[in-house]
Amino acid sequence: MNNIPLEYYIALSGILFTIGTLGVILRRNAIIVFMSLEIMLNSVNLAFISFARYLGDTSGEIFVFFVMAVAAAESAIGLAIILALFRKKQTIYVDEVNVLKH
């Protein structure tokens, strides 16, 4: 582990974050958008863990637990919203939900 420089981990987490960002922007299926959001949060976790490891400081690792808990809460709310949308409109495609556009 010590032979791999910190920059590699941060670069990997940056790539994951970019994949997540592109997924949110480009995909129209709400579930896929949702998964991309989770990828973004997990890339943050990776960055925190590798910084914590290389700084020799535990607070970054503690932060990761909180991020995971918040991500779980967020997924519960997100799935509930998607469910409410499907009940009302029988679709989960984000671009078909455009009543509010003027």
Next chain:
Amino acid sequence: MEIQVLFSLPLIIASFFAVFMPVFDAILKKNKQIIFLFTLLNFLLVIVADIFIFASPEFFTGVLKSGLENSDFGKFLSDAVSLGGYTSFFDLLFAIAGILTLFAAKDYLKKESYELKEFYSLVSFSFAGMLFIAHANNLLILFLGIELMSISFFVLSGFFRNNILSIEASLKYFILGAFATGFLIFGFAMLYGATGSLELKVIAQKISFNQVTPIYFALAIGLIFVGLAFKASTFPFHQWAPDVYTGAPTVVTGFMSTAGKTAAFAAFIVITKAIFLSNLVIDNATVNPPVIAITRNSREILAIIAALTMLVGNITALMQTNVKRMLAFSSVAHAGYILLGIVSNNSNGWSGIVFYAFAYVFMQIGAFVIVSLIEKENGSNLNLSDYNGLSKSHPFLSASMAIFMFSLVGLPPFAGFFGKYYLFLSVIQSGYLWLALVAVIASIISIYFYIGLIINMYFKEKEGEPLTVQCKTSGISIILSLIGVIFLGIFPSLLMNPLLNLFK
């Protein structure tokens, strides 16, 4: 020790009610009245605690004590929250916004037949989140506060769960809000990597001694500002705001666009106080190490963002025919005004932000309460033309609406005038004269649509039957907002002088 307990009372009260509100819900099965009173008690207790804090002799001498320094909570959370000082004014602000919303919500939810007791739990959760944002002294607490507030708002904006507009607002807010959170905490990770600590005090020290990794620090500033700009709905990340604010229940929109936005700016203050070097350091620096260059450049960028936010918000608001949408765009513009205080980055700017936030809470919630009264079921009766001839049928409502509009424009002697005055002054003092000029031009543009609504109410005739308005508890919110707008307009220094002392 006792003084620390007193200073942390607002946080304790808000957390207690947030945690136990679902329990109260379960115990008191059908009794909505008692749940309503409990939530009201939550806000009132926070206000009372704040009054005791203001009255305590340590308030001005011992600014920003950290509560848990000598306790057994362990090293990690020893310095997690800052207490007293300007944060107490934020408590007061959020509690007032909560009370105004609560009284209006009772009428509005009954009218739309959605009077569910979960509403009160969600408001209490978001209130606790806002307090933790304002009190945060640690990136973890800041993150948890922002998330607690945002997640409650996602649910609140979709509260009319059989109304497609409300669901759409909720979905859009959720996707973009979670997206913004991703940017924000990636920025936090980078800041942690650059400085090696989550505590804002340590981060500030490391930055002022230039002990940071510049590349991670630059990334951190960029990502954190993108995240916070989303939450505060500033240009170019403002597109979600009009849709969400239009689709969400009107009282929730009032709460989100005032208290939620103020909380986002509280996060801005907390972060920029730590990571921006003070003006003194920048001016006296003979060399130009990367940290100073990054700080200076990011302030320039924030200045440009503020200018564009004000112009875009006000110009788009000109073209709206829906009152809720118009107020939503105007709230984007107001985010631009508040951003001026962050750009000036000194005690004048920060206290200007808090003053403007007070004025903004009163005038914007007041306006939204009136919109919620005029609105009919399923979001109809929201067009500008529906306000024609309102002065004949409802003179009190139209007079109060006119006062809120005058205050939003920034005409004296209302609170909005002094809010703008302090912010523009602070930005001129820190050398951004052009930004103040843009702000004045943007305010002049905004006169057109605010006064347009008044013209509709006073100088146009209503066709068809006059509308009936059921106003019971909402009247309390309107009167409280009127008192706030006029009082702060006549005695601005009563609030401004203590604020200036506290931020020094």
